[in-house]
Amino acid sequence: xxxxxxxxxxxxxxxxxxxxxxxxxxxxxxxxxxxxxxxxxxxxxxxxxxxxxxxxxxxxxxxxxxxxxxxxxxxxxxxxxxxxxxxxxxxxxxxxxxxxxxxxxxxxxxxxxxxxxxxxxxxxxxxxxxxxxxxxxxxxxxxxxxxxxxxxxxxxxxxxxxxxxxxxxxxxxxxxxxxxxxxxxxxxxxxxxxxxxxxxxxxxxxxxxxxxxxxxxxxxxxxxxxxxxxxxxxxxxxxxxxxxxxxxxxxxxxxxxxxxx
Amino acid sequence: xxxxxxxxxxxxxxxxxxxxxxxxxxxxxxxxxxxxxxxxxxxxxxxxxxxxxxxxxxxxxxxxxxxxxxxxxxxxxxxxxxxxxxxxxxxxxxxxxxxxxxxxxxxxxxxxxxxxxxxxxxxxxxxxxxxxxxxxxxxxxxxxxxxxxxxxxxxxxxxxxxxxxxxxxxxxxxxxxxxxxxxxxxxxxxxxxxxxxxxxxxxxxxxxxxxxxxxxxxxxxxxxxxxxxxxxxxxxxxxxxxxxxxxxxxxxxxxxxxxxxxxxxxxxxxxxxxxxxxxxxxxxxxxxxxxxxxxxxxxxxxxxxxxxxxxxxxxxxxxxxxxxxxxxxxxxxxxxxxxxxxxxxxxxxxxxxxxxxxxxx
Numbered sequence: 001x002x003x004x005x006x007x008x009x010x011x012x013x014x015x016x017x018x019x020x021x022x023x024x025x026x027x028x029x030x031x032x033x034x035x036x037x038x039x040x041x042x043x044x045x046x047x048x049x050x051x052x053x054x055x056x057x058x059x060x061x062x063x064x065x066x067x068x069x070x071x072x073x074x075x076x077x078x079x080x081x082x083x084x085x086x087x088x089x090x091x092x093x094x095x096x097x098x099x100x101x102x103x104x105x106x107x108x109x110x111x112x113x114x115x116x117x118x119x120x121x122x123x124x125x126x127x128x129x130x131x132x133x134x135x136x137x138x139x140x141x142x143x144x145x146x147x148x149x150x151x152x153x154x155x156x157x158x159x160x161x162x163x164x165x166x167x168x169x170x171x172x173x174x175x176x177x178x179x180x181x182x183x184x185x186x187x188x189x190x191x192x193x194x195x196x197x198x199x200x201x202x203x204x205x206x207x208x209x210x211x212x213x214x215x216x217x218x219x220x221x222x223x224x225x226x227x228x229x230x231x232x233x234x235x236x237x238x239x240x241x242x243x244x245x246x247x248x249x250x251x252x253x254x255x256x257x258x259x260x261x
Numbered sequence: 262x263x264x265x266x267x268x269x270x271x272x273x274x275x276x277x278x279x280x281x282x283x284x285x286x287x288x289x290x291x292x293x294x295x296x297x298x299x300x301x302x303x304x305x306x307x308x309x310x311x312x313x314x315x316x317x318x319x320x321x322x323x324x325x326x327x328x329x330x331x332x333x334x335x336x337x338x339x340x341x342x343x344x345x346x347x348x349x350x351x352x353x354x355x356x357x358x359x360x361x362x363x364x365x366x367x368x369x370x371x372x373x374x375x376x377x378x379x380x381x382x383x384x385x386x387x388x389x390x391x392x393x394x395x396x397x398x399x400x401x402x403x404x405x406x407x408x409x410x411x412x413x414x415x416x417x418x419x420x421x422x423x424x425x426x427x428x429x430x431x432x433x434x435x436x437x438x439x440x441x442x443x444x445x446x447x448x449x450x451x452x453x454x455x456x457x458x459x460x461x462x463x464x465x466x467x468x469x470x471x472x473x474x475x476x477x478x479x480x481x482x483x484x485x486x487x488x489x490x491x492x493x494x495x496x497x498x499x500x501x502x503x504x505x506x507x508x509x510x511x512x513x514x515x516x517x518x519x520x521x522x523x524x525x526x527x528x529x530x531x532x533x534x535x536x537x538x539x540x541x542x543x544x545x546x547x548x549x550x551x552x553x554x555x556x557x558x559x560x561x562x563x564x565x566x567x568x569x570x571x572x573x574x575x576x577x578x579x580x581x582x583x584x585x586x587x588x589x590x591x592x593x594x595x596x597x598x599x600x601x602x603x604x605x606x607x608x609x610x611x612x613x614x615x616x617x618x619x620x621x622x
Contacts, residue, residue, distance in 0.1 A: 008388035015376055092372035095339055096429060099366050100390040102338050102358040107389070259339040 005101060005110020013084075013118050025076050026122040026168075030130035033069035038137035056143045059153035063160035065134045066127060070223025073126070073164060074171035074216065075193060077119050081172035082188035084115050085179025089261045090186075104255045112176055116169050123165045131157070159225065166236070167223035171196075173243050174215060177250045183261065215242055290315045290437045290468035291336060293347030293354070298331050298340060298492075305331045307492035308345065313437075313470055313485070318463045320483035320500070321472035322583060328492035329472045330369055333441050337366055350437055362390065365435030367443055371426030375415035379406055379425045382414055383432065392432050400428040404458070420451040427458065438462055440471045444478060456482050480504075480579035488586050495586045500579065507577040507585070511548040511555060514571035515562075518542055524567050528558070547575075 013019075041051045051064060058064075088094040101107045138145045147153055174196070178188035196216035204211045211217040211229040218230055218239040226232030291313035298306040306328040313319045323329050334340040336349055338357025352359040373382040383397045401410045404424040409417070417425065423443055430438055443459075444452045452475070459482050462469050473479055479486065479500070486503060488496040496503065515521045521537055521544045528535040534549040548558065552574040562569050 004389055004391050008385050011381055011385045011388055012374060012377065015381075017376060091374065092369070093374060095334075095337075095368050096372065096386060097389060098339055099337055099361055099364070099368075100386045100432075102361050256341075258341060259334070 001101075001103060001106045002110045002113065005107050006114045008097075008101075009084075009111045009114035010118075013114060022076070022080050022118070023122050023125055026073060026119075027126040027129045029072040029076055030066065030069040030126040031133045033072060034065050034130045034133045035137055037068045038065050038134060038141060038143070041141065041143075053141060053143055056138065056141075057145075057147060059147040059150050060156045061138075061143065062131065062134055062145075062148040062153055063156040065137070066130050066157075066164075067160055067224050069126075069130070070164060070167050071197070071216070071220045073123065073168055074219055074223065075197065077122075077168040078171040078175035078178075078192055078196065079189045080119065081115050081175030082179040082192055083175075083185040085111070085176045086182060086185030086188040087179075089179075089183035092261050094261060095259055098259055105251050108180070108251060108254055112173070115172055115176065119168050119172050120165050123168050124161065127157075127161050127164065163223050163225050163232075167219045170215070170219040170222065170239055170243060173247060177246050180250050180254050213238065215239055218242075288315060289313055291347065291349050291470065293336075294345060296332065296335060296345035296347055296354075297343045298328070298335060299343040305492050306335070306342075306489075309489065309492070309494050311347070311487060311494070312497060313468060313487075315468050316463070316466055317485045318459060318469040318471065318483045319485040319487060320479035321470060321487045321489075322474070322476060322479055323489040323495075324587060325474075326491075327489045329489065330441055331492075332489070333366070333368060333439055333470075333472065336439065337361065337364070337368065339368075360437075362433055363436045364439060365430030365433060365437070366439040366441075367423075367426040367430045368439075368441045370442060370445060371422040371429070373414045373422075373425065373429075376413060378411045378413055379417065379421075379428075380410040382425065383429055386429055387432055390433060396432060396434075400431045403431060404428040405454075419446045420448065420454075423447060423451070423455065427455070435467060437468045437470065440469065442472055442474065444473060444475055452478060476580045476583055477578070486579075488583060490587050503582050504577055504579065507582055508549050509551045509577070510575045511550050511552070511558060512571070512573050512575050513546045513548060513558065513562075513569055515544045515546075516568045516570055518544055520544070520567045521546055523565060524562055527561055527565050527567075531561070545571075 037051060038056065041053050041056050043053055045052050045054075055061060055064060088097065097107055098104065135145060135148075137143075138148075148157075175188070175192060178192040179185060182188040182191060200214045200216045203214060204217055209229070211221070211227070212234070218235040221227040221230035221235040222232060222239065226235060230238075289312050291311055293309055293311040296306055296309040296311065297304070309328075309332060311332075321329055321332075331340060335342050335354065336347075338354070338361065342354065347354045349357075350360040350363055373379075374385070377385070380397060380401060383400065384394070386392075387394065387397050398407070398410075401407045404427050406421060406424055406428060409421060414422070414425065423445070427440070427443060430440065440459075444455050447455060456478060459469055459471065471479075471483070483500055486496065486498065486500045487494070513524065515524055518541070525535055525537055525546060528546070528548055533554075536547055537543050538545045538547050548554075550558070555572055555574065559569060559572065
């Protein structure tokens with residue numbers, strides 16, 4: 001049943017414009033942040049922990065160059081997921097889907113899986129292109145890259161890819177929740193991004209320690225493999241608890257709510 | 262599930278209703294009793310007792326905001342009834358997953374993904390329901406969209422969009438086809454095509470439940486009719502029966518105004534009701550009589566030296582009946598046809614109330 005819903009959603013997501021737009025946006029974000037990160041690397045440490053060229057030359061240098069794209073990648077993932085779910089209400093297409101698949105939780109689970117696989121694919125493609133951009137930038141800044149292709153370097157890259165994918169999926173699930181609750185892609189994207197980016201950032205700056213509890217901050221920490229305020233394991237557990245709880249609530253709302261769109 | 266709980270709680274008090282629904286669901290595609298939907302303070306559907314005979318084309322009419330779409334959405338499991346019960350294709354309303362695989366629906370106009378082609382839009386629904394790809398091509402062919410099936414939906418004309426909506430409804434080979442305003446915005450050619458299509462569906466044995474504002478269309482294609490207003494049932498029964506219940510009239514035109522007045526007097530003397538239509542110069546009379554009395558009228562006029570230049574029977578239209586029903590809705594008793602295959606075929610059977618136990622106080 002979920003497989004049917006999954007493949008049905010993929011018929012929709014196979015369209016070329018969505019593919020180019022989404023993959024292009026995510027790849028663009030990763031490439032841009034990689035270029036900015038490597039271009040901004042310092043020759044000497046400044047004591048504030050900013051990335052240096054010497055650090056870039058290490059085996060983990062490639063993943064450090066790519067890791068800054070987590071939040072922007074998350075924002076794009078959020079927007080794509082919110083538009084996929086909110087759009088069903090806004091277009092009125094949800095009623096067609098529910099007549100053909102009355103088990104609402106099955107429909108939602110299949111859609112969610114399809115969006116997540118779509119985004120994981122986008123993260124993989126974007127990371128590959130980002131790696132190419134990192135090599136080009138390293139060459140321009142005379143950073144040796146031999147350590148990047150070592151076993152340790154590849155291992156770090158794999159971990160980074162996993163962290164970025166988990167983070168993007170987390171943002172996508174929040175997007176799905178916003179789309180279903182707000183029933184409009186425009187409102188969901190606007191409200192969601194406003195809360196996840198500026199509001200959370202202001203709260204984090206204003207109240208010390210809140211980064212350990214705010215979802216976008218936690219997902220950003222996961223994308224970076226953990227941070228000083230939110231270690232990876234703690235961030236993963238907290239955000240998983242949030243997402244599971246919110247998903248259950250949204251499923252219940254979706255299953256019980258009248259479809260008037 | 263929630264609906265089942267409601268039914269279980271109410272079952273003890275309304276066992277006869279449950280039995281009645283069970284009996285009626287054998288011959289009717291849709292049976293409801295006391296179906297009610299309330300949105301906050303607004304009562305959208307108020308205790309609707311529907312009977313849609315199997316194999317019939319049933320028209321569902323009512324003014325804007327009467328509750329037609331809400332009723333259809335409740336039948337399709339999109340909206341939860343506030344109260345009431347019913348069956349669709351023999352399954353309780355709360356178990357839409359049991360009957361929806363055999364139901365096709367076009368609700369409130371065709372809505373599809375604008376960037377996808379017509380075929381891709383149907384594929385989305387077909388994949389979801391586990392319907393084979395070849396069925397998509399078959400329904401596109403059926404509604405005459407094969408040639409444009411690969412074009413984006415956003416490039417379709419309104420008529421093509423409606424046809425794609427009907428194609429989507431046909432995907433599961435439905436036993437019950439629910440169409441909400443399928444002729445909305447169509448040109449006369451499109452309306453005629455849709456009419457022919459609906460007839461062909463009924464000929465294949467489908468039960469067609471169609472809501473429309475176009476009463477002339479309903480009169481032409483529907484055998485059975487449901488009229489609602491402000492969420493309440495005003496009439497359900499055979500269209501023929503409804504029209505036959507209204508007295509036919511003879512329309513007569515004389516050569517002059519004086520003759521018209523003399524004929525009016527002569528007809529009045531026979532005890533029949535008659536009136537001159539229009540202003541003082543009018544030569545046209547309406548007489549409450551059917552065509553059987555036309556000969557007598559002609560002889561009466563000849564005997565009085567009056568020349569008739571026009572004599573015809575005028576039967577009332579569905580539009581007139583509709584306006585009369587909706588105008589007098591609150592005062593008129595609800596009439597419901599017996600649910601039977603013959604009723605579905607439009608026979609003039611005696612009407613009877615159903616189910617008496619289901620009437621709310």
